[in-house]
Amino acid sequence: MSWGADDLVVRYGKTVAVDHVSVDAPAGQVTAVVGGDGAGKSTLLRCLAGAQAPLTGTVRRPAKEAVGYLPSSSGVYPDLTVTENLDFRATGYRLARSAARERAAEYLEQAGLTEASDRLAGQLSGGMRCKLGVIAAMLPKPQLLVLDEPTTGVDPVSRSGLWWLIARAAAEGCAVVLATTYLDEAERCASVLVLDEGKVLATGTSDEIIAAMPGALRSANAGGSGGSSPRASTARPEGSRAWRRGGQWRVWDPDATAGDFQPDLTDAVTVAAIAKEVRS
Amino acid sequence: MSPLARLTGVTKKFGEFTAVKDVDLNVEPGEIVGLLGANGAGKTTVIKMLLGLIGTTAGTVELFGQPPSRQTRRRLGYVPQSLGLYDDLTTMENLEFSAAAFGGKPGVKDTAIPDAIKQYGKDLIGALPLGVQRRVAFAQALEHEPDLLILDEPTSGVDPLGRARLWETIAGAAQAGAGVLVTTHYMEEASECSRLVIMAGGAVVAAGTAQEIIGTSQAVVVLAQSWADAFGRLEDAGLPVSLAGRGVRVPGARSEDVQRALGDLPAVVQDVPATLEERFFELVQGS
Numbered sequence: 317m318s319w320g321a322d323d324l325v326v327r328y329g330k331t332v333a334v335d336h337v338s339v340d341a342p343a344g345q346v347t348a349v350v351g352g353d354g355a356g357k358s359t360l361l362r363c364l365a366g367a368q369a370p371l372t373g374t375v376r377r378p379a380k381e382a383v384g385y386l387p388s389s390s391g392v393y394p395d396l397t398v399t400e401n402l403d404f405r406a407t408g409y410r411l412a413r414s415a416a417r418e419r420a421a422e423y424l425e426q427a428g429l430t431e432a433s434d435r436l437a438g439q440l441s442g443g444m445r446c447k448l449g450v451i452a453a454m455l456p457k458p459q460l461l462v463l464d465e466p467t468t469g470v471d472p473v474s475r476s477g478l479w480w481l482i483a484r485a486a487a488e489g490c491a492v493v494l495a496t497t498y499l500d501e502a503e504r505c506a507s508v509l510v511l512d513e514g515k516v517l518a519t520g521t522s523d524e525i526i527a528a529m530p531g532a533l534r535s536a537n538a539g540g541s542g543g544s545s546p547r548a549s550t551a552r553p554e555g556s557r558a559w560r561r562g563g564q565w566r567v568w569d570p571d572a573t574a575g576d577f578q579p580d581l582t583d584a585v586t587v588a589a590i591a592k593e594v595r596s
Numbered sequence: 597m598s599p600l601a602r603l604t605g606v607t608k609k610f611g612e613f614t615a616v617k618d619v620d621l622n623v624e625p626g627e628i629v630g631l632l633g634a635n636g637a638g639k640t641t642v643i644k645m646l647l648g649l650i651g652t653t654a655g656t657v658e659l660f661g662q663p664p665s666r667q668t669r670r671r672l673g674y675v676p677q678s679l680g681l682y683d684d685l686t687t688m689e690n691l692e693f694s695a696a697a698f699g700g701k702p703g704v705k706d707t708a709i710p711d712a713i714k715q716y717g718k719d720l721i722g723a724l725p726l727g728v729q730r731r732v733a734f735a736q737a738l739e740h741e742p743d744l745l746i747l748d749e750p751t752s753g754v755d756p757l758g759r760a761r762l763w764e765t766i767a768g769a770a771q772a773g774a775g776v777l778v779t780t781h782y783m784e785e786a787s788e789c790s791r792l793v794i795m796a797g798g799a800v801v802a803a804g805t806a807q808e809i810i811g812t813s814q815a816v817v818v819l820a821q822s823w824a825d826a827f828g829r830l831e832d833a834g835l836p837v838s839l840a841g842r843g844v845r846v847p848g849a850r851s852e853d854v855q856r857a858l859g860d861l862p863a864v865v866q867d868v869p870a871t872l873e874e875r876f877f878e879l880v881q882g883s
Contacts, residue, residue: 344824346839352755353726441635469752471781472876473634476838483839487824497753500784504839512755522841538767552764559760560767562787582756582784589757 394438443474683722
């Protein structure tokens, strides 16, 4: 059984927050939902987690007690210690305390939180609090784990601990859906859904999204980055089909069949955003 | 030409705690210097010293060849992580206030207002989407044509195209001759910088271009029928395994060790150059 959602629509007043969006979340895989602020990621994830009902469309999700959900607000109680937060979660899900504590201890160890067990959650750094939130959501061994931007604003060291937890949940057979604004993180996931203003901008595996990119890309030295000399640079190519990346100008030609380099996921998603900008 | 900003042997202690240890750092005109590090590495303390908000315990900070002061602040543009805008003023009022505080001629230069924010001139900042607010914060920091631009996590929460446009603005300022010091948690953005400085535990642990910092560091990529089985076996062997699309990566490991840990599990094992993020971990853990 694959969890997910089909043809969801959510409105807030006149704003269409989620506009006919479908997503699959297969067991044992991590699915990324990518987009900037206001793209509709949180609304979609709330629907998947059962925290919000869509206007139309259907959500495929397991029973309530088999869903783990980390809201973007981190989902832990600041006035409880790390251990108390996890005990409380275990009680709420009616887990056997000793088994839950054993699992929690292993996750805490791997996430580098063991020494913080007796600290109040409100006094942890942002990254540590996120890791605690993910551990709490993982504790009942959910079949579907929904994580709303677990890594935003988190430093690289805590991020690595978070990714270990996420991989561990998927390795145990859980379907993981996570929101992120970063495509290098999405590239680590088995499949990717890119949202923009509530609509699907691109979807598939990273390779599929790249293969589906219309046209081709050319590049030119833009100077100033990676140690290149500013003198060697070329002027910005005209028009909205050019952008800057890693010291290069990238230019999208929608009609070309061959470019001068192989695009990656970030390039393909940028092209999709430009194509949408040009249309509107 | 002397550097726009120069830290020489700078140490900063807060009580018993040493936040910054013997740091040397230069920013030259026309270059973008990326300051990377985990939380608590000392990045924010370095920025506060450059802004003149706190002094040093030892060593010297120079901006434009002088100690930080109100005069040096005038030549500096700063975008804090929180953006530093007034929610209950409009876009134009924010820009006018800032221009007045920097002591320029009355009003805001029309050329300093990007087309993308013109239509929001009379809207209260607090009511605008974060992406627009961020453009306003950039316009505000650039309006007085600063010689040095300091950006703290400038692209947090921005979509890829929006991020490319912001980096175009940053690079434009650098090509016009300004120096830029930028902090980020995202290694993907490090490729936008001319030079990187990596801090850990208050000290500089590496500096140079991304290629120079990665050097010959390697990682092992494993593609197996079932990534979860590969993950489990490598983890049981105590290797630092991480998820990578439909496979896994083991940074800093040797392919023989990975092969041995996988045992009879059918898998393709390949040595590849480490990513900057993987190298970052080696450096931070080694410090």
